[in-house]
Amino acid sequence: MAFAATLHGTSPVGIGAHRYEDNVATREQPWVRRLILGVSLTFFVLFVFMPLAVVFHQALSKGWGAALRAVTDSDALAAVRLTLLAAVIAVPLNLVFGVAAAWAVARFDFRGQELLGTLIDLPFSVSPVIAGLIWVLIFGAQGWFGPWLIEHGIKIIFAVPGIVLATIFVTFPFVARELIPLMQAKGRDDEEAATVLGASGLQTFWRVTLPNIKWGLLYGTILCNARAMGEFGAVSVVSGHIRGQTNTMPLHVEILYNEYNFAAAFAVASLLAMLALVTLVLKSWVEWQGNRPVVQEKIISRK
Amino acid sequence: MNAAVTFFNPRGQTRVLPGFGLSLGYTLVYLSLIVLLPLAAVFIQTATLTWAEFWAIVTAPRVVATYKLSFGAALAAAAINVVFGLMLAWSLVRYRFLGKKLVDALIDLPFALPTAVAGIALSALWAGNGWLGGLLAPFGIKIAFTPLGVLVALIFIGVPFVVRTVQPVLEDLETELEEAAASLGAHRRQTFTRVLLPVLTPALLTGFALAFARGVGEYGSVIFIAGNIPMVSEITPLIIITKLEQYDESGATAVAVVMLLFSFIILMTINLLQAWAGKRTGRNR
Numbered sequence: 216m217a218f219a220a221t222l223h224g225t226s227p228v229g230i231g232a233h234r235y236e237d238n239v240a241t242r243e244q245p246w247v248r249r250l251i252l253g254v255s256l257t258f259f260v261l262f263v264f265m266p267l268a269v270v271f272h273q274a275l276s277k278g279w280g281a282a283l284r285a286v287t288d289s290d291a292l293a294a295v296r297l298t299l300l301a302a303v304i305a306v307p308l309n310l311v312f313g314v315a316a317a318w319a320v321a322r323f324d325f326r327g328q329e330l331l332g333t334l335i336d337l338p339f340s341v342s343p344v345i346a347g348l349i350w351v352l353i354f355g356a357q358g359w360f361g362p363w364l365i366e367h368g369i370k371i372i373f374a375v376p377g378i379v380l381a382t383i384f385v386t387f388p389f390v391a392r393e394l395i396p397l398m399q400a401k402g403r404d405d406e407e408a409a410t411v412l413g414a415s416g417l418q419t420f421w422r423v424t425l426p427n428i429k430w431g432l433l434y435g436t437i438l439c440n441a442r443a444m445g446e447f448g449a450v451s452v453v454s455g456h457i458r459g460q461t462n463t464m465p466l467h468v469e470i471l472y473n474e475y476n477f478a479a480a481f482a483v484a485s486l487l488a489m490l491a492l493v494t495l496v497l498k499s500w501v502e503w504q505g506n507r508p509v510v511q512e513k514i515i516s517r518k
Numbered sequence: 519m520n521a522a523v524t525f526f527n528p529r530g531q532t533r534v535l536p537g538f539g540l541s542l543g544y545t546l547v548y549l550s551l552i553v554l555l556p557l558a559a560v561f562i563q564t565a566t567l568t569w570a571e572f573w574a575i576v577t578a579p580r581v582v583a584t585y586k587l588s589f590g591a592a593l594a595a596a597a598i599n600v601v602f603g604l605m606l607a608w609s610l611v612r613y614r615f616l617g618k619k620l621v622d623a624l625i626d627l628p629f630a631l632p633t634a635v636a637g638i639a640l641s642a643l644w645a646g647n648g649w650l651g652g653l654l655a656p657f658g659i660k661i662a663f664t665p666l667g668v669l670v671a672l673i674f675i676g677v678p679f680v681v682r683t684v685q686p687v688l689e690d691l692e693t694e695l696e697e698a699a700a701s702l703g704a705h706r707r708q709t710f711t712r713v714l715l716p717v718l719t720p721a722l723l724t725g726f727a728l729a730f731a732r733g734v735g736e737y738g739s740v741i742f743i744a745g746n747i748p749m750v751s752e753i754t755p756l757i758i759i760t761k762l763e764q765y766d767e768s769g770a771t772a773v774a775v776v777m778l779l780f781s782f783i784i785l786m787t788i789n790l791l792q793a794w795a796g797k798r799t800g801r802n803r
Contacts, residue, residue, distance in 0.1 A: 234693070235612040240700035240709075241693050247706070252613055255605035256621070262674050263627055265649065266639040273642055312548045319541040323533060331545070333789060337553055340781040342735025343633075344755040345774045348762065349556035352563050357767055359559070383552055407534045416536035438629070445632025448737035452759065465634040465738070472638050472742065481642075484635040491630035498630075499623050 270488045273481035285471075285479035286486055293459040294467035294483070297375065301450075301463060302443040305382040309439055313390025314432070318424075321398035322406065332395065338387045346384045347452025350377055373455030378463060381449040386439045393435030394428055401427050430505035434498065441494040445487060560778060563771045575772040580748055581757055585776075587665055588754040592733030595672035596680075596726045603680025603725060604718070610681070611688040625681050628674055633738025640671050641743040663745030668753060671739045676729030683725035687718060687795075720795030727791060731784040735777065 235241040243251070274282050285291060316335060320328060338346065353359050354371035364371060371377045405427065409419040425432075447465040454461045456470065464487055471480035564572060575581070609615070610622055628636065644651040644661040651661055661667050691714070699709040737755040744751045754777060761770035 232612060232614045232618075236614065238693055238697070240697040241612070243706055248613060251605050252609050252615060255602060255609045256615075258602040259606060259621055259624075261650065262670075263624055263677055265643055266636060266674060267624070267627060267631070269643045269649065270635060270639045273639075312545065315541045315548075316545040318537060319545050322535050323538050323542070325538075325542070331549075333785070334549060334553070336785070337557070340731050340735075340785045341557070342737065342755050342758075342774075342777055342781070344735070344737050344758050345560065345777060348758060348770060348774055349559055351762065352559040352767065352771065353556060355767070357765075380552075384556070387552055403535065410534055410536065419535070441630050445630075445635070447632060447634040447637075448755065451737075452762065465632045468634050468638065477642075480638060484632075484638060487632045487635045491627060491632070491635075494630045495623050495626055498626065 267488060270481055270485050273477060274485035276481070277478040281478055282482040282485070285476075285482035288479075290459045290462070291464075291467055291483055294462045294464045295486075297378065297462065298444050298464045300375070301379050301382045302440055304379050305386050305443045306436060306440050308383060309386050310390050310432075310436055312387070313392075313394055313435060316391040317394035317398050317428075318420075320395050322403055335388050335391050335395075338384055343385060343446065343448025344452060346449035347381050349384070350380050350453050354380075372453050373457070374461060377453035378450050378461065381453050382443050382446055385446050385449050386443045389439035389442065390432065390435035393431045393438075397428055397431040398424075430501050434501045434505070437494055437497050437501065441491065444490060557778070560771055560774050563768065564775045567768055567772060571768075572772050572775075575769050576776050580752070581754075581773060583749045584752050584754040584757050587668060587751065588734050591665065591668040591672050591753075592730050592736075595669055595676050595733050596729040598673055599676040599680045599729050600722050600726050603677065604684055604722060606677075607681045607684040607688055611685060626678050628677050633675075633736070634742075636674060636739040637671065637742035640674060640739065641667070644670055644743065662743050663747075663751065665744075665751050667743035667745065668740050668751060671743050672729075672733040672736060675736050675739055676733055679729040679732065680722065680725030683721045683728065684718060687721040691717065720791060724788060724791045724795055727784060727788045731781065731788070734780065734784075 242248070316331075319325075320331060351358060351372055354364060354377065355361055356365065356372070358372075371380070405423050406419050409423045410416075414422070445465060446463075447469070450463055451466060451469070454463070454466055456462060456466060458467075458470065462470065464483060468480050468484045468487070471477075471483065567575070606621075606625070610618065610625075641662050642648050644667060646652065646655045646660065646662070648662070654661060661670055695713055695717075696709055699713045700706075704712070735755060737753070737759075740753055741756060744753060744756075746752050746756060754773065758770045758773050758777075761767075761773065
């Protein structure tokens with residue numbers, strides 16, 4: 216349950232701010248209001264807005280040409296391809312898992328249900344570095360399967376499979392964490408009615424469950440994808456940092472930065488920052504879509 | 519599969535919906551392969567050490583210095599986020615201002631921005647020649663490449679946790695509470711400390727615990743700004759990486775066990791806090 220609350224969207228902002236400002240009992244004196252707004256927005260600008268702005272400012276510090284050259288460099292393109300590959304494998308796997316886990320946890324009662332929910336959350340509370348370390352212990356040269364893998368010429372650690380495994384681990388809970396509370400809140404009545412009326416399991420899922428959870432599913436997938444493409448610590452442990460071969464985009468940023476090639480590092484970083492911004496826009500859009508029917512229902516029921 | 523189904527369904531209830539065995543079976547297999555067995559590897563690997571060896575590794579002075587920094591900075595950052603996160607959530611729910619939707623959407627930036635990008639951005643911002651570091655440099659205050667840099671990075675990472683746990687509770691709050699307090703003659707400040715704060719406390723504590731847990735394990739956004747000087751600005755996750763790079767897998771694993779045990783304790787605390795919060799506010803999330 217732990218991280219669900221923080222990843223969940225809230226209802227559309229600003230629906231009723233004037234409700235508080237126009238009410239004598241809930242409004243502050245003007246100077247208090249100005250103080251709270253001033254302090255909180257200053258904090259926001261210093262700690263959230265400026266780090267974002269500095270990425271784009273630094274990326275363009277040597278001009279558009281240099282930035283463009285940095286992101287179209289062959290090593291950078293290889294990093295983009297590897298990042299996309301890791302996400303293309305990790306996201307669908309965790310999507311299928313998320314749906315299966317949500318079906319099991321939210322549609323049935325069984326012994327250990329709560330425990331299962333907590334275990335699914337586990338990767339969120341594990342340091343990314345440990346998320347990489349576990350795969351080294353299993354598949355590394357001195358790991359459990361290390362000697363066998365070397366004998367058969369299979370490379371997992373310091374190669375692409377290790378990067379994919381680390382990515383799967385860190386993005387493991389995202390979809391399940393969105394779907395479980397959503398499906399629990401919707402209840403089982405619709406699906407039970409469909410089944411009693413003779414629908415097969417697959418029909419029930421496609422025609423009844425999926426339309427109900429589609430926005431939550433999309434929301435979880437977007438967050439899962441953002442983390443998959445941006446993961447640094449876990450991937451850093453298993454990658455081996457071979458330029459053009461086992462570098463994802465965040466690792467490429469690190470290498471450029473450590474070579475004091477700041478403008479290029481920030482140029483590649485600005486691509487990732489844009490990915491983050493697209494994620495936030497999509498997320499807001501999905502929240503708006505997901506909230507719409509609820510709002511309409513409220514309006515109708517008020518009449 | 520049948521035995522497993524009997525175990526999970528001791529009372530033998532008839533289930534209306536299909537797919538219980540399949541979905542639970544797949545969930546358990548995938549969970550075991552991706553999460554449980556790999557994490558168990560950490561504990562099994564540590565078992566190859568004697569207790570004395572383990573203790574010597576995890577209490578070495580350089581390692582202890584990293585606990586102090588990682589835990590101390592994470593605690594301080596979470597506390598700072600409780601104060602400013604509450605003010606931000608309050609502003610977003612209760613006040614009208616220009617650009618509010620933008621601010622609300624960008625609150626989640628620290629979740630969405632890859633940590634390596636956050637790391638280099640923060641060090642550019644707070645370095646002696648950066649936009650903010652440059653303002654502080656004339657006063658002899660250094661942020662980047664000192665323990666204060668770690669604090670700054672963990673504040674950034676923790677922003678959404680407190681805001682996003684407090685915001686929904688504030689939105690659900692009925693104005694009747696405050697109206698009753700006001701009509702009974704309470705000052706606004708009394709209403710806040712005696713009526714609102716007690717209702718918000720579980721959410722604030724949950725946000726604090728989430729930000730703290732994330733901060734202790736954080737790596738990417740910290741290492742660029744920390745300077746990584748042993749005994750001064752080195753964090754615990756970095757010690758694990760350093761040991762791995764020296765092919766000291768047992769050492770890395772021993773420190774990882776300490777961090778994992780700590781994470782499990784925090785996770786249990788958060789679950790308890792959320793159960794308490796659910797009871798207090800009538801929300802189940």
